[in-house]
Structure formats: C-alpha cells, structure tokens
Amino acid sequence: MGFRFRKSVNFGPLRVNFSKSGVGYSVGGKGFRVTKKANGGTRMTASIPGTGISYVEDFSSSSKKKTSGSTPPPSGASQPTPPTSGGKKRRKWPYIVGAILFAGVMGSCMQNGGVDQVPGGEVTPPVASMSPAAVSETETPAITSLSLDYDQADLELDIKDTISIPVEVLEEGADTADVKFSTTDPAVLTFAPQEDSDTLVGVVTPKAEGTAEISVFTDQVQSQVITVTVIDSERIAAEEAAAQKAAEEEAARKAAEEAAAQKAAEEAAAQQAAQQQQQSQTNSRTVYITPTGKRYHYNGNCNGGTYIRSTLSEAQAMGLTPCKKCAGG
Numbered sequence: 373m374g375f376r377f378r379k380s381v382n383f384g385p386l387r388v389n390f391s392k393s394g395v396g397y398s399v400g401g402k403g404f405r406v407t408k409k410a411n412g413g414t415r416m417t418a419s420i421p422g423t424g425i426s427y428v429e430d431f432s433s434s435s436k437k438k439t440s441g442s443t444p445p446p447s448g449a450s451q452p453t454p455p456t457s458g459g460k461k462r463r464k465w466p467y468i469v470g471a472i473l474f475a476g477v478m479g480s481c482m483q484n485g486g487v488d489q490v491p492g493g494e495v496t497p498p499v500a501s502m503s504p505a506a507v508s509e510t511e512t513p514a515i516t517s518l519s520l521d522y523d524q525a526d527l528e529l530d531i532k533d534t535i536s537i538p539v540e541v542l543e544e545g546a547d548t549a550d551v552k553f554s555t556t557d558p559a560v561l562t563f564a565p566q567e568d569s570d571t572l573v574g575v576v577t578p579k580a581e582g583t584a585e586i587s588v589f590t591d592q593v594q595s596q597v598i599t600v601t602v603i604d605s606e607r608i609a610a611e612e613a614a615a616q617k618a619a620e621e622e623a624a625r626k627a628a629e630e631a632a633a634q635k636a637a638e639e640a641a642a643q644q645a646a647q648q649q650q651q652s653q654t655n656s657r658t659v660y661i662t663p664t665g666k667r668y669h670y671n672g673n674c675n676g677g678t679y680i681r682s683t684l685s686e687a688q689a690m691g692l693t694p695c696k697k698c699a700g701g
C-alpha cells in the first residue's frame with residue numbers, strides 16, 4: 373500500500389477533497405452524499421446517522437463502458453441497445469435510499485421508547501391512540517366479589533398483636549370506597565381498613581380477650597367470615613407460672629410434711645425402743661428379797677436384813693411389792 377494523503381475542505385454542503393490522484397468534491401449532508409471523485413468516478417453514500425449502517429455504491433465511467441460492452445447486442449439488431457445494467461443501478465437507488473431512510477425513522481421511533489411521533493409534532497401514548505379500551509379505562513367497574521385473603525375460618529390473635537388481612541376485590545380496579553368492615557364484637561376487637569395502604573387491607577386490632585367474627589361487605593356482596601379469638605398469652609403464661617409455682621409449693625409442703633411425719637415416726641420408734649430397753653433393763657434389775665418377806669428391796673442392806681438376790685420381774689411374778697423405804701413402794 374502506497375503513501376496516502378487526504379485533505380478535505382468544507383464549503384457548506386459542498387466538500388472539496390484533495391488527494392494524490394487529484395481534486396474531487398462531494399455534495400450532501402448527514403445521511404446522504406454524492407461524491408465526485410478526482411479520478412472521474414462517482415460514489416453515492418446513504419447512511420443512518422449514529423448506527424454505523426451505510427450503503428455505498430461506486431460508479432465509474434470506465435466500468436460503465438465495460439458494463440455496456442459486456443452485454444452483446446442481440447443479433448440482427450441494427451441499432452445499439454442502451455446499457456441495461458447501468459440503467460438498473462440507477463433505478464435501484466431511490467429504493468435503497470428510501471429503505472435506509474425508513475429504517476432510520478423506525479430506529480429513532482424505537483429510541484423514543486415506542487412513542488409515535490405524529491407529523492404535527494404531537495406525542496401521544498401508543499395505547500391511548502390505538503386502543504378503544506383506553507376510553508373505558510375511566511369507567512369504574514362494579515364490585516362483583518369480595519374475599520379476605522386468609523385461607524382458614526379461624527384465627528387466634530394475641531391481645532398485644534394486630535394482623536393485616538388483604539381484601540381481594542373483583543373486578544380489578546373497582547372503587548373500594550363503599551367496602552365496609554364488620555366485627556361482631558367491637559369490645560373484643562376492631563376491624564378497619566389500613567390508612568396508608570394503596571390496596572385494600574383490613575387490620576384486626578384486639579381490645580379484650582374473647583371471640584368475634586369479621587368480614588367485609590358492600591350492599592351487594594359479602595366476604596367469607598373469619599372467627600377471631602383474642603387471647604392474652606401474657607396472662608395465660610402468668611397464670612400457668614403461678615399455677616406451677618403453687619404446685620411446686622404444695623409439693624414442697626407435702627414433702628416437708630412427709631419428712632416431718634417420718635421423723636416423728638422414727639423418733640417414736642426410737643423412743644419406744646428406748647422404753648422397751650428401759651423396761652427390759654428395769655425388769656432385769658437386781659432386787660433383794662427374803663424367802664418369807666412380802667417386799668423386794670433395791671438396797672441390799674435395807675433395815676440391816678439378810679437378803680438373797682433376785683430380779684425385779686421374778687420378784688413381781690412372786691407377788692412381792694416394793695419396799696416403801698428403798699424401792700418407792
């Protein structure tokens with residue numbers, strides 16, 4: 373590849389090009405340009421600005437001559453036939469340029485997010501301009517069905533909590549201003565629409581322990597009924613704790629009682645054993661008797677008499693009585 377030199381000077385829509393093969397010029401602007409080249413040929417360029425898509429075709433006087441020369445005239449024709457291929461190319465140009473311009477318009481439409489640009493300059497949303505449904509959008513459909521978005525018939529709620537239940541309204545987009553919220557016992561709970569919600573949501577707020585039924589309705593339709601039971605889990609837990617404490621205290625009291633009873637029984641048994649032992653010791657204690665006397669003595673020298681040894685039980689068995697002086701008789 374040889375050394376290239378390129379220089380262009382613009383005069384408005386006219387651009388003059390200087391190159392090593394001579395001086396050429398081009399006329400046109402963004403999107404379409406016809407260039408007369410220095411070597412005598414012609415270039416047409418059509419493009420979509422900003423996309424890099426373009427169509428280029430070159431015409432040269434030499435190729436034109438070659439093209440016409442390559443098509444032999446029909447035999448027997450006396451007059452020269454005009455060049456067919458060159459003519460074809462010229463007729464193709466308006467379609468190509470038109471197609472590119474159409475593509476460009478479509479492209480700019482898509483860049484505008486699919487919004488139609490009306491020649492008058494008005495920009496209107498495509499749905500509104502095309503669909504008749506957009507007209508009926510302003511009409512509010514009637515409510516044909518109401519339901520609470522809760523799949524069970526019963527609900528248990530602690531008194532410290534609230535619960536939000538979405539309301540499913542058909543038809544979609546219906547005015548929900550007339551939907552009423554119902555509770556069978558406002559003393560137990562309230563049921564009211566949530567204030568800061570875009571959609572219809574019912575809030576159950578407990579007031580006291582008990583049971584109430586909730587639903588939503590209009591003059592025409594009514595939702596299912598949900599039975600809400602409000603419980604005070606704190607109170608229940610406290611009562612359970614108190615009951616457990618009482619049971620524990622009762623058990624402890626019983627255990628103490630049983631322990632005391634057992635101790636008393638043990639003490640009684642010990643006492644009895646001691647008494648028995650004492651009795652046994654008493655029965656076997658030594659007494660002093662005489663073969664003819666009617667008394668027994670603890671003191672072997674009582675009254676200076678002469679005694680024989682015996683035991684208390686033997687002496688009692690013999691019918692003897694205690695000496696008044698030494699045996700407490």
Ligand SMILES: [Zn+2]
Nearest residue numbers: 669674695698
């Ligand atoms: Zn005595």
